[in-house]
Amino acid sequence: MDISKEIRQRREELGISQELLAEVSSLSLRTLKTLESGKGNPTLASIKKLTEVLGLELKIQVKSNEESRSL
Amino acid sequence: MDISKEIRQRREELGISQELLAEVSSLSLRTLKTLESGKGNPTLASIKKLTEVLGLELKIQVKSNEESRSL
């Protein structure tokens, strides 16, 4: 799933508003709105601010080879 | 591990130079150098360009509660 959608989904699961999330994660409300609506190209720092507050973690790993099997 | 270090490690595993990686991922060599040396704040787009070429995937997931157990 898209990162922006994951963030929105997680925020909604926690039942908090964009305004509150922006405040506690020290990210501007404007930036959060842009990010969640999938229109921006956020910096890693912005994403980390949100993941820390939301209890999410960003992992980078070797891709599982699904498309290799399909050929 | 840090994302910048993961990217460098993966590039070295594949045995390619920064110059080649920058070229095939349509990212400037300057930006890749900055990123790998851990000095920048890359955008999500830059990270995605690299992960796609390197066969890596960026995943965002609920944090496993290690620190909850330690208390």
Added chain:
DNA sequence: CCTTAAAGTGCTATATGTTGCACCTGTTGT
């Protein structure tokens, strides 16, 4: 020694992410 390849860095210009403000829409409750 010299040459080549790979990586790091200062400088600069350009592109764009971040931010605040104002305003609009849609929803909920009275």
Added chain:
DNA sequence: ACAACAGGTGCAACATATAGCACTTTAAGG
């Protein structure tokens, strides 16, 4: 209908990521 709340968006200012260039350092190989 009106008010309050949550979310989306255009605009402009500021901060900074991206990019190219030149130069340096280090390591490997002749």
